[in-house]
Amino acid sequence: MRELLSNLNRLNHIYDQLDLLDFRAHQNFPLTFNKEDSKKLLPQNKRLYFSYAYLNKEKTRLTNLVLNQIIDLRAEQFSKDTTIHPQLIDKALKLKNLDQTHHETNFNVPSRNRKINKLKQLISMIEDEQINPCRGYLNQIYVILLLNDLLPLKLRDEPYQAGELLHDVDFRTKLLQFDYDRYLYQEFRPENYLKFLIYSRIQRIPDYIRSYDVRDIFPEASECGFSSIAYEISIDGIKECYVTFKGTEANVDQSIRSRSKRFEKSILENxxxxxxxxxxxxxxxxxxxxxxxxAQDFLRYLNEHIASQSLVYGIGHSLGGHFVQTLQLMDNSFDAGYTLNSAPINLKLIHHVKPDLFSEDVWKKLFELTNDTDGTKFITPTLNSEIKKQLPRDYPEIINECFEQDMTQVFYELPFTIWIGQKWEYNLSNWKYPFKNHPRAYLSSGEIHAYQHFFEELFAYLSSSDNSRQVVRNSLGFIGARTKVLRNTIGEQETAKYFFDYSNYLYQSGLFMDQPQMVSKKFIHQNNSIFKGSLREWPFLRSLNPDMFSLATYFHVIDGAKHFLNRTPHKL
Structure with a gap:
C-alpha cells in the first residue's frame, strides 16, 4: 500500500506539472502574434518540448504501474465489501484508457514546421492529455481509499482554525473546479470528495459535511440557469459553510452520451x-x-438550515463572483469571501431589486459617480474612494482576485458598475499580452452605449427561443440582419467612425492581425452575399485571430487564472 500511495502521489505531481506546462505554453503564445517576437520562440519551444516529452513518458509509466499495483492489491476490507477492489480497478483502467487514447491520437503535423506551429501543436497535445478528467479519476481512487480506511492518515496535532481553508488558494480553486467536474463523481456524494479535499489540504478530518445543491432545492434555478452548491462543514468544533457560485463558461455534461444532446444542453446553459x-x-x-x-432565496434557505453560529463564506468565479459581491452589498450574506475574475456589481440592477438599500440622495450620488456623462468611466483610486464613502462600509472581508488583463475587466468601465471590498490584480513580469482591458481608451461613451444596446436587442430577439437550435438560428439571423444594416449605412460618418473604432479596439487587443482602415463611402452593392461583400470591402476581417479568443478564454477560466495567484498582487 505504501508503494501504491507513493506512485499515486507522483502521478498527481505529474498532472500538476503538465498543468503548469500548459500555462507556460499559453504564456508564450502572444509571441506568435508578430514576426519580431516570434524569434524568441525557438529556445522556448525546445525547453517546453523537452519537459513535455519527459512528463508524458513518466505519466504513462506511472499510470501502468498504478494499474498493476491496484490489480495486485490485497486488503482485509476487500473481503468485507467485494465492490471496493473492482471500483479501484475501474478508476485505474479509466486512467489507462485516457492515456492510451492520447497516444493513439494522430496529431496533424504542421504543413510548415514553423516555430509558431510547433507551439500550437504542443498546446494541442497537452490539452489532449485531459488533465482534469485524469485528476478526477485519480481523486476517486484517493476517495475510495479514504472512505474504506485504506488510506494511512497523517493527522497534524494543531486544531483547525476558522477560515483556514478559505484562505487556501488551492482549496478555493479546486472547490470551484469541482462544480465543473461533478459528472466524474456521479458514483459519490459531493461530501465524499470534499472530505478528501479537506484532508489533503489541512491534514484534519472533518466531523461533519453536508452539501446543498440549489438546483435540488429550487426547481427555478435550473429554469433560469443559476448554479450554486453550499458545503456545511464542522472541523474541530469550527462550523463553516462554503457557498460556491459557478461562472458562465461552457460546461459540457459528459454524462450525456449523445454528442448532439450534450452540445444542445451546453448551448442552452450558456x-x-x-x-x-x-x-x-x-x-x-x-x-x-x-x-x-x-441566489437570495438560496442564501435565506441556508441560513435557516445550517447550524447556528456557522461562518458563511462566498466563493465565486466570473459570473459567480458577481453574485458574491452583489449579495454581500445587498444582504451582507457572507462573513468573508473570495472571487476570481469576477464580473462587477451593477448599481442599476440593485436599485431595481432593492431600492431601499440606500437613500435617494445616496443613490443619486452613486449614479453620478459611476455614470459616463462626461465621456469617461474608469474606476481610479480616487473614484473608488468616493464610491466607498457612499457605501455603508468598506467590505474588506471580500477579496476580488483577478488577472489584471482578464476580459471581464472591461465590464468595470460600463456605466453604473462597481466592485466592493478589496481588489487584488495579478500579472506576469516583462510579458507582452495584447488584450486591452480599458476600452475607454479607444471607444467613446456613445460607442459603449451602442455596444450595450446591440446586445440588449440581441437577447430581446432571442427571448422567444425555446431550444438551443432556435438560439443558434435566431442569433445568426439577428447578426445577419444587423450586418446588412451596417453595409447600407456605412457611408454615414457616424457609422463609419463607430465601425472603425470597434475594429481598431479589437485589433489593438490582438483579435485582428491586420490594422483596419477607415472604410470608404463607396460601397459594394453588386455582391449579394453580405459576408463575402464585407470581406472584400473590409479585408482586415479576414485576419480574425481565433487564437487570441482561445488565449483570452484560457486566462479567464480557472485552469489558466489559478496560475497567476502564486504571484504578488497589486492591491487596490
Whole structure:
C-alpha cells in the first residue's frame, strides 16, 4: 500500500506539472502574434518540448504501474465489501484508457514546421492529455481509499482554525473546479470528495459535511440557469459553510452520451447565463434577473438550515463572483469571501431589486459617480474612494482576485458598475499580452452605449427561443440582419467612425492581425452575399485571430487564472 500511495502521489505531481506546462505554453503564445517576437520562440519551444516529452513518458509509466499495483492489491476490507477492489480497478483502467487514447491520437503535423506551429501543436497535445478528467479519476481512487480506511492518515496535532481553508488558494480553486467536474463523481456524494479535499489540504478530518445543491432545492434555478452548491462543514468544533457560485463558461455534461444532446444542453446553459449577464450586468435592467432572486432565496434557505453560529463564506468565479459581491452589498450574506475574475456589481440592477438599500440622495450620488456623462468611466483610486464613502462600509472581508488583463475587466468601465471590498490584480513580469482591458481608451461613451444596446436587442430577439437550435438560428439571423444594416449605412460618418473604432479596439487587443482602415463611402452593392461583400470591402476581417479568443478564454477560466495567484498582487 505504501508503494501504491507513493506512485499515486507522483502521478498527481505529474498532472500538476503538465498543468503548469500548459500555462507556460499559453504564456508564450502572444509571441506568435508578430514576426519580431516570434524569434524568441525557438529556445522556448525546445525547453517546453523537452519537459513535455519527459512528463508524458513518466505519466504513462506511472499510470501502468498504478494499474498493476491496484490489480495486485490485497486488503482485509476487500473481503468485507467485494465492490471496493473492482471500483479501484475501474478508476485505474479509466486512467489507462485516457492515456492510451492520447497516444493513439494522430496529431496533424504542421504543413510548415514553423516555430509558431510547433507551439500550437504542443498546446494541442497537452490539452489532449485531459488533465482534469485524469485528476478526477485519480481523486476517486484517493476517495475510495479514504472512505474504506485504506488510506494511512497523517493527522497534524494543531486544531483547525476558522477560515483556514478559505484562505487556501488551492482549496478555493479546486472547490470551484469541482462544480465543473461533478459528472466524474456521479458514483459519490459531493461530501465524499470534499472530505478528501479537506484532508489533503489541512491534514484534519472533518466531523461533519453536508452539501446543498440549489438546483435540488429550487426547481427555478435550473429554469433560469443559476448554479450554486453550499458545503456545511464542522472541523474541530469550527462550523463553516462554503457557498460556491459557478461562472458562465461552457460546461459540457459528459454524462450525456449523445454528442448532439450534450452540445444542445451546453448551448442552452450558456444562453441562460449570458441572458443574465447582458440584461443584469451589462444593462442593469430587470428583464432577466431571476438568477439573483434565486441566489437570495438560496442564501435565506441556508441560513435557516445550517447550524447556528456557522461562518458563511462566498466563493465565486466570473459570473459567480458577481453574485458574491452583489449579495454581500445587498444582504451582507457572507462573513468573508473570495472571487476570481469576477464580473462587477451593477448599481442599476440593485436599485431595481432593492431600492431601499440606500437613500435617494445616496443613490443619486452613486449614479453620478459611476455614470459616463462626461465621456469617461474608469474606476481610479480616487473614484473608488468616493464610491466607498457612499457605501455603508468598506467590505474588506471580500477579496476580488483577478488577472489584471482578464476580459471581464472591461465590464468595470460600463456605466453604473462597481466592485466592493478589496481588489487584488495579478500579472506576469516583462510579458507582452495584447488584450486591452480599458476600452475607454479607444471607444467613446456613445460607442459603449451602442455596444450595450446591440446586445440588449440581441437577447430581446432571442427571448422567444425555446431550444438551443432556435438560439443558434435566431442569433445568426439577428447578426445577419444587423450586418446588412451596417453595409447600407456605412457611408454615414457616424457609422463609419463607430465601425472603425470597434475594429481598431479589437485589433489593438490582438483579435485582428491586420490594422483596419477607415472604410470608404463607396460601397459594394453588386455582391449579394453580405459576408463575402464585407470581406472584400473590409479585408482586415479576414485576419480574425481565433487564437487570441482561445488565449483570452484560457486566462479567464480557472485552469489558466489559478496560475497567476502564486504571484504578488497589486492591491487596490
Amino acid at each position: 444562453y441562460k447565463d449570458w441572458d443574465y449577464n447582458v440584461n443584469s450586468i451589462l444593462i442593469g435592467s430587470t428583464k432577466e434577473n431571476r438568477q439573483l432572486i434565486v
